[in-house]
Amino acid sequence: MGQLKAKDYKSGVKPIWCPGCGDYAVLNALTKAFAGLEIPHEEIVVASGIGCSSRFPAFIKTYGFHGVHGRPLPLATGIKLGNPDLTVVAVGGDGDGFSIGGGHMPHAARRNIDITYIVMDNSIYGMTKGQPSPTSPTGMHRKAAPYGTQETPLNPIMMALSYNASFVARCFSNKLKEMTDIIMQAIQHPGFAFIQVLSPCITFNDTYAHYREITQLIPEDHDTSDLAAALQLALVTDTQYLGVFYHDKERLGYCERVRMVQEAAPKMSLDAIIENYKR
Amino acid sequence: MTQTESTVVVRVGGEGGEGTITIGDIFSRIAARAGLEVYSFRTYPSEIKGGQVLYQARIGTQRVMSEGDEADVLVAMNQQAWTECNDHLCSMSTLIYDTNAVEVPESYGGVTYPIPATEIATDLDWARGKNFVLLGALTCLFNFDWEMTKAVVERRMQRHKDTLTKNLAALRKGYEYIQEHYTAPFDHALPLPDPDTIEERILITGAEAMAMGALAAGCQFYSGYPITPATPIMETLAKYLPSFGGTLVQAEDEIASINMIIGAAFAGKKAMTATSGPGFSLMIEALGLAGITEVPIVLVNVQRAGPSTGLPTKTSQGDLFLTLYGGHGDAPRFVIAPDSVKDCYYSMINAFSLAEYFQTPVIVLSDQAMASRLETMPWDTKLWNPVLERRLPTEEELAEDYRRYKDTEDGISSMALPGMSGGIYLAESLEHNEYGYPDQDPANHEKMMKKRAKKTETARKLLKDWASTARRWGEEDAAFGIIGWGSTRGAVREAMDLLQKRGIKVEAIYPHTLLPMPDEAMLSFFKHKKAVLVPELNFSSQLARMVEHRYYKALYKLNIQFHTLAKEQGVPFKVQEICDAVVKMIAEEEGC
Numbered sequence: 001m002g003q004l005k006a007k008d009y010k011s012g013v014k015p016i017w018c019p020g021c022g023d024y025a026v027l028n029a030l031t032k033a034f035a036g037l038e039i040p041h042e043e044i045v046v047a048s049g050i051g052c053s054s055r056f057p058a059f060i061k062t063y064g065f066h067g068v069h070g071r072p073l074p075l076a077t078g079i080k081l082g083n084p085d086l087t088v089v090a091v092g093g094d095g096d097g098f099s100i101g102g103g104h105m106p107h108a109a110r111r112n113i114d115i116t117y118i119v120m121d122n123s124i125y126g127m128t129k130g131q132p133s134p135t136s137p138t139g140m141h142r143k144a145a146p147y148g149t150q151e152t153p154l155n156p157i158m159m160a161l162s163y164n165a166s167f168v169a170r171c172f173s174n175k176l177k178e179m180t181d182i183i184m185q186a187i188q189h190p191g192f193a194f195i196q197v198l199s200p201c202i203t204f205n206d207t208y209a210h211y212r213e214i215t216q217l218i219p220e221d222h223d224t225s226d227l228a229a230a231l232q233l234a235l236v237t238d239t240q241y242l243g244v245f246y247h248d249k250e251r252l253g254y255c256e257r258v259r260m261v262q263e264a265a266p267k268m269s270l271d272a273i274i275e276n277y278k279r
Numbered sequence: 280m281t282q283t284e285s286t287v288v289v290r291v292g293g294e295g296g297e298g299t300i301t302i303g304d305i306f307s308r309i310a311a312r313a314g315l316e317v318y319s320f321r322t323y324p325s326e327i328k329g330g331q332v333l334y335q336a337r338i339g340t341q342r343v344m345s346e347g348d349e350a351d352v353l354v355a356m357n358q359q360a361w362t363e364c365n366d367h368l369c370s371m372s373t374l375i376y377d378t379n380a381v382e383v384p385e386s387y388g389g390v391t392y393p394i395p396a397t398e399i400a401t402d403l404d405w406a407r408g409k410n411f412v413l414l415g416a417l418t419c420l421f422n423f424d425w426e427m428t429k430a431v432v433e434r435r436m437q438r439h440k441d442t443l444t445k446n447l448a449a450l451r452k453g454y455e456y457i458q459e460h461y462t463a464p465f466d467h468a469l470p471l472p473d474p475d476t477i478e479e480r481i482l483i484t485g486a487e488a489m490a491m492g493a494l495a496a497g498c499q500f501y502s503g504y505p506i507t508p509a510t511p512i513m514e515t516l517a518k519y520l521p522s523f524g525g526t527l528v529q530a531e532d533e534i535a536s537i538n539m540i541i542g543a544a545f546a547g548k549k550a551m552t553a554t555s556g557p558g559f560s561l562m563i564e565a566l567g568l569a570g571i572t573e574v575p576i577v578l579v580n581v582q583r584a585g586p587s588t589g590l591p592t593k594t595s596q597g598d599l600f601l602t603l604y605g606g607h608g609d610a611p612r613f614v615i616a617p618d619s620v621k622d623c624y625y626s627m628i629n630a631f632s633l634a635e636y637f638q639t640p641v642i643v644l645s646d647q648a649m650a651s652r653l654e655t656m657p658w659d660t661k662l663w664n665p666v667l668e669r670r671l672p673t674e675e676e677l678a679e680d681y682r683r684y685k686d687t688e689d690g691i692s693s694m695a696l697p698g699m700s701g702g703i704y705l706a707e708s709l710e711h712n713e714y715g716y717p718d719q720d721p722a723n724h725e726k727m728m729k730k731r732a733k734k735t736e737t738a739r740k741l742l743k744d745w746a747s748t749a750r751r752w753g754e755e756d757a758a759f760g761i762i763g764w765g766s767t768r769g770a771v772r773e774a775m776d777l778l779q780k781r782g783i784k785v786e787a788i789y790p791h792t793l794l795p796m797p798d799e800a801m802l803s804f805f806k807h808k809k810a811v812l813v814p815e816l817n818f819s820s821q822l823a824r825m826v827e828h829r830y831y832k833a834l835y836k837l838n839i840q841f842h843t844l845a846k847e848q849g850v851p852f853k854v855q856e857i858c859d860a861v862v863k864m865i866a867e868e869e870g871c
């Protein structure tokens with residue numbers, strides 16, 4: 001096998017995305033990361049929910065699972081536990097992950113399941129044609145919110161940090177190189193890695209210019225093992241910091257813990273168990 | 280009286296939290312240890328403490344099929360146990376009660392054993408031990424050996440070491456109280472078999488039997504969320520799965536549970552979950568996902584009564600429609616309905632075989648009564664049916680143009696597992712082509728719907744040769760029939776015995792696979808029938824409606840009348856209710 005290239009990981013199926021959609025950059029970054037890490041195609045599974053962003057698995061040449069809306073995390077958790085040798089990446093949108101599926105992230109973080117979760121956050125429901133999402137700004141006007149939204153947006157990085165996820169990062173579709181590098185770190189992290197990608201929906205919420213203006217790389221002296229410092233950076237919203245906020249390198253991944261339980265369990269046959277039920 | 284002489288029904292009633300269930304459960308185990316057959320029933324409120332609880336153990340010298348209608352022996356721990364049960368007692372019944380808690384009117388004509396249980400326990404400085412005083416008395420009356428009684432209590436209470444000595448003292452006092460005060464033989468004592476000749480059997484709940492069946496089938500992954508009355512399945516597997524190299528995850532909710540098992544099964548493991556109505560309702564969307572992506576999963580639905588939260592600790596068969604039809608867009612699935620604790624074990628093995636072989640979700644329907652009751656069963660590892668496995672792609676298939684969802688003659692296509700090179704595919708919740716890629720073409724949609732549906736017809740053919748896809752009892756040429764499903768079988772079979780003694784001939788059929796239905800057996804059953812009774816523990820006679828709908832042509836041609844007996848009270852059928860309904864059906868049909 002010669003040097004793997006990003007394009008070797010593309011399925012050849014033409015993405016359904018609008019030209020200029022931020023999700024193309026994520027596809028490029030993820031395929032580059034796979035190539036960079038030289039992971040064999042068949043040892044990767046990409047699982048997703050429902051939305052424009054969740055159509056992802058069809059465009060990539062690995063095993064894939066396009067599930068139901070909001071459930072890529074439990075799906076990916078089951079896949080990883082079903083075969084811990086696989087590299088498992090869960091992908092989806094902001095509606096998928098923070099609205100309908102919002103109940104799953106704390107538990108993926110709590111388990112520290114060894115998967116990478118990439119949320120393509122466009123602060124809009126792209127697939128259903130432009131309704132406000134949990135990360136849309138207050139006062140956003142859309143057909144479903146003709147008088148402007150009344151809610152304050154969620155802060156996904158704050159959420160992930162407060163769930164104590166062991167790897168938390170933010171990327172921007174306009175910064176491919178940085179995104180590729182962070183995805184590679186996330187895949188290598190033995191635990192739950194969360195990446196929020198600011199991935200503009202060019203059709204229903206074009207935020208490219210806005211993000212270009214307000215994004216800034218996390219200062220180089222930030223200590224990624226310092227949760228309080230990470231929270232400080234996450235609290236800043238007028239500037240959206242890009243990079244790794246937090247990385248706990250000590251914590252054991254869930255697969256390792258499960259393996260330890262299995263190893264410690266007494267070896268038993270069904271007949272031995274049945275002995276307990278004999279009168 | 281519907282009880283036969285070879286069985287005795289013992290009912291223990293008391294306040295929840297007083298240890299009523301504990302002594303009922305231990306009594307069942309002592310009886311089983313003594314070589315008797317056991318069948319128990321328990322009902323309790325959903326609060327942990329408080330509320331009236333009832334434990335009924337029917338013990339016998341031959342296989343016991345139901346919990347029995349009336350109590351032969353009532354152990355009353357509080358007044359309510361007496362007032363609630365006295366109309367279920369007959370003149371032959373015996374009452375054992377705590378004189379410090381129960382007042383029995385002098386007019387009561389049955390035999391009584393008044394025991395100052397609270398007083399005895401208080402003298403031991405252990406007032407809470409009054410339940411064990413009563414248990415001691417009860418076991419002595421049945422002539423159960425003291426050492427054996429003590430050994431069972433020690434084993435069951437080993438996790439409560441701090442109170443074990445006190446409880447054993449209370450047990451002993453109760454045992455001695457009978458020895459000292461009552462020398463005449465106890466009317467209900469059963470002949471006990473010689474300990475050396477007792478056939479090897481196990482005493483197990485329906486929930487535990489399902490967990491054992493799952494282990495026997497090779498289940499390697501379980502994800503579930505706690506819910507009464509399904510939790511004991513999860514707790515049993517939690518203990519043993521790691522020993523088999525398996526994994527159990529307590530998920531954050533039922534939606535996560537089912538999505539996790541779909542993931543694990545996609546990755547190659549045999550995977551399952553268990554839940555009850557509210558949780559099953561939440562799983563419906565992902566049930567369709569497993570159907571369209573053709574991922575084998577096994578779901579257990581331990582039914583409980585009523586809509587919404589309903590009656591969480593009571594039994595019902597009200598989820599049949601949800602299980603058969605719940606979901607959008609004609610999602611394929613199979614449904615199995617075991618009808619005894621023993622059957623729970625084998626049904627799980629069959630469920631995994633069907634799920635894996637056909638790459639289709641399989642739902643096993645149990646209920647609160649069957650899951651929580653203890654039953655003795657012979658332990659025999661011989662399987663009823665062959666264990667079937669998932670069809671994996673051959674090397675040739677993987678070497679060229681592998682199609683995960685290839686439209687084959689039997690509807691089954693080989694399933695590549697992640698890690699297999701050459702097998703890369705997309706498990707797609709959108710309608711897809713043979714490779715798994717989205718495809719909205721009308722002809723493709725129809726073709727793939729047919730492909731998935733074909734598996735049901737293939738299964739129907741295969742199941743014809745399987746043991747127990749439909750069970751029949753009674754005489755085939757009987758003009759009157761009973762069609763039932765699930766845990767009502769015991770009451771129905773006992774009713775048939777009683778009817779037969781009165782010269783009334785009936786035949787019963789219990790389909791075990793409700794999807795696909797065993798058509799051949801059903802049509803053969805209908806052949807000589809004039810009318811059939813369909814007794815079910817639900818409000819709207821769901822099985823009757825389904826059967827009428829499926830076989831309307833045959834029923835019309837043979838002019839068979841349907842009579843329903845729908846009971847949705849949260850409790851099982853009484854044998855007498857079935858008998859009465861059969862007699863009424865015959866009277867109506869014969870116009871007298």
Ligand SMILES: Cc1ncc(C[n+]2csc(CCOP(=O)(O)OP(=O)(O)O)c2C)c(N)n1
Pocket residue numbers: 050051052053054069092093094095096097120122124125126127128133
């Ligand atoms: C249970 C369910 N409810 C609603 C939908 C409709 N639906 C499809 S995609 C979507 C929103 C997707 O938004 P997001 O996750 O942000 O993805 P995007 O399209 O923006 O990438 C909705 C509501 C669905 N498919 N399933």
Ligand code: SF4
Pocket residue numbers: 016017018020021022023052053122126127200201202203204
């Ligand atoms: S609608 Fe928006 S999110 Fe969807 S593909 Fe187009 S640009 Fe991307």
Ligand SMILES: [Mg+2]
Pocket residue numbers: 051093094095120121122123124125126133
């Ligand atoms: Mg979105």
